Amino acid sequence: MDRELAKRVGELQQLDDHEKGKAFLLLSGMAPASVENLAMLPDGAFAAVLKLMLRPDRDEEWANTVCIPFKKIPVSAQDLEIAINAPLLAPLPVSRKRFNELERAFGAKANELFVTPDRFFTEDISGLASLIFSPLNANASEGIYDLSLPHLWNLLVSVLEVWPITVSRNFCDHSSSTSKKTRPDLLFWAYDRLVLKTEHKRYESELFEAWDDLRSKMTSLDKIFYGKIEWILGLATAAGKFRFGAFKRGEDQHLTPEWNLASIKDRYSLLQASINILRITLSWQSVFEEHPVRRPFASFEPVTYGDPWSPVTRSFTVVDGVPTKTIRPWSTHVGLHFTKLEYVQQAYNLDDAAETLINGTTCVKQGWKADVYTVEMEVLGISQLPRGHELKAAVLDVLKALQSLHKHGFVHRDVRWKNVVLDISEKYWVLIDLETVWVDNRVPECRPLQTWEPGTLDDDGRYTAASDLYLVGLMLFRYELTVAGKAFQDSLLRKEFQSAAAAITALTSLELSEELF
Template sequence: MEGVLKVIASTRAAIGCIQAKLDAPDPQTAQWERQAWVEEVKALQRQLAELLMMENRLAGASAAGATVPAADTSREYIRQCITPVEVFNTAQLHDALLAPLGCALPVNSPQRFVLVQGDASLGAKLASVQEEAEVGTAHMFRDWVSVAITHQFALFSFFVADAIINIFARYFPELRISIDCDIVDRSGGARLRPDLLCRVCNALLFKGEHKADRSQFDAAVNELRAKMAKPWDPELQPGVPLPFMLAYAAAGSLLQFFAIETSAASGDVQVVPISPKYDLTLPAHRVEALHATCNVFRILRHTALAIPAIDLGLGQRLVARDGDGRIVRFIHKRIPEFRARHEGAGINDLAQLEAAYEATAGQPGVIQVYTGGSDGGPRLDACGDYIVHLSPVGRPNHGAPSAELERKAAVRAVLEALAALHAKGLVHRDVRWPNLIRTARGAWLLIDLEHVGDAGRSCPPALPLCHAPGMLEAGSIFTTASDLVMVAQQLLSGAPGPLVDELRQQLQARSLTAVEALQHAWFSHPP
């Protein structure tokens, strides 16, 4: 027991040390290093939670004079506790969060005795083995609840924002729960993205905002209204009514739950409180907040049954080989350490990317820089990370469409985009089906301009598609015609018919420009 307590103390100290560096970031610290600190804090928090649960388990076993049995029925207990609850409108949510769970939260007997002695109303919310025999074998869930409602209130947001979602994700795989937690992110994207995002079946149904001090509670509530107040992009689900979103605001030891509704007519966002404001320094409030959190997920279990198929979740991280992006009202794309990854690797520089987006501005067949009130870039931030905001958001694409008309539309869009780039002496160098998206209105767009370069130059090893057979010209030079060879090999391969065969052969023979290819008879010939 003494050894466990020493490790708990050292783990707390390590978390505090890293958190201090994150709270006062050095502008010279690279984004990847800050992200590594974030991941380290999360890992230490998980370790601390496990240690606290172990401390709780050892203390209980010592008091009982026996060891804990190996069998664990937490899965069955959790699924019985978190039964689905149907709520028709936000007016019913307040009562729904206070409603009894499928079974009471499991705790050890001494803890229940102390809590109920302090507040008799907690008796219906908590159960020990004396009230429900199943508590005796639900070891993991009982330990987790016991730790969450002890004096460790500073960790409560962690239990809400990470541990509880991971537990429910484990025991409710049908919900496809995913979580992004950016409580300590100081990047530009955090101005647009909530601190916590929880997607259920790819719909953003639960989110949270965190502030360090109690005095910042109102600011956390305001950010719930300002950041991503819709479960999905309505343009990608036309005609499907938006459900309400559940959320919480946390500031210091204060926590409160809210419902967020967006008016279909006006687009106005309403943030409605659906719980009391909990003060987590008070044991009774910790129990009530945890009880409300479990009811939130009972509601999410039912809401998930009516969610349409969603390809792109708002706030979802899109990982590419040289960077990542997040979906908000647009794609927030980031390439860490751009100068090392791109300039150092001989791919391109910021001036070339600025020229590429300028050359294709207003072109219908290519992704655009978003200019709706954000610093859309392309630009480098203070840490040297490349940032660009892109719109519109479209459905990802992984292969050729089965319909010939759709393939024609996609190839036409690519040729229009390439014609604009080629007119400015630029080449795309990465034309393939995964680099096309399809918007809600059915338009095809070429994306990933971050691999452009000057025409007539050698192609770096970092772009392997450039080095496919027949792609480069003499001297390993990549030209505008090389882009069109990519169109032939990547987009026209497998397409049947004599006209498309002719177009493919002409592009591979480098006998057409992008403008000339757009005039080919294949595009106007009926399928």
């Protein structure tokens, strides 16, 4: 009989009826040979085994002990270096077998760093940690990273029930590190604020390259993606080699030395850093909640339209803070008479355009295997409806954008709230989506757009600048308008304004003390 088990026999009391019932159900699912082996034990040892089998799972207790915010919110690079290398607040649970192996690597210190199930039983955390330290995973770097980072974070977040913290992969970044041969890089979020990004390379000799790519992407991000905390964490990995760092606009800092997964001690350092990143995130959480920011990496659900047998797909991604729209096949979009390439290119690059009209760089690749249109836009906005007190400013900004288009002989043709975003700096509203622009005062060759109502076109069936203003009037039906607001809306719907400039004058001439909308 196991010595430790025998030692506990005399200390255990008789099982009560409830435990006997649980034990019966547990034993009924065991293999017959296992049950026979248990039955051969003396009564006291049999009770001891059942006690071990029925011991409570303490995953939640361990997570709540270890994963707590730092007393001082880490805001500087020095703070972050101390925090990410901080010792764990409790020994890490591992299996008895794994503890014996770790004892050989860590010596007497193993008793301080690790705990076995008989002393502190955690089913999930112990199982995960034991896998990370398994000799079988010695050459499986991607598996160890997955277990130590996303799997561990998801487990702890689930146990702690801190749902605004999420983990995803960067499928929208098509750099060499996210090729088909390697997995997309990890992104760790809290309230849509990027906490940590990884950059992965295939070979150990490429660690410097991984760090350089990470630095290039993170230090070029606009400050608006950082918010009130000026640093974003990063992890560069190259096969088994890895290093953590911190990045802000124009600056990067190493937070750890270069580590290698071939070393059991460095695997522990990875686990320790991973848990401390969660602690750092919990420390930052209240700041993110009060000061939300936009994601610098995102991919949205594609939209299809046109002929069901030959649909057009429009997708939208944000990579390194740059919003990019893709339409494919572009020739089909043009063939449906939504726009022409020369119209779009001019509309996105008007020299004297108002800041409230989106600017961008367009590109079309057409050939045997490609028929793709992309536009990289200069403004990353937040898609949200203006609140009542913001409505007048939003309408003025839309009118200013239309004024720029109309001045150059173009009409937008799809003016609606879905195509108006709040600039991430929250200074102004921006009219976007110029892939339906056309020349003013023409009979549309495309099918009617969803936003068009019977009064959109003029009596001759032409779409004019006044038609764009009419759509602005339709946008106002979402709101409870004052008497002055309804009068302004009526003027738009009756096409009484000769131009966007006239509508701007009418709107700005109203008494500001009177709530227009």
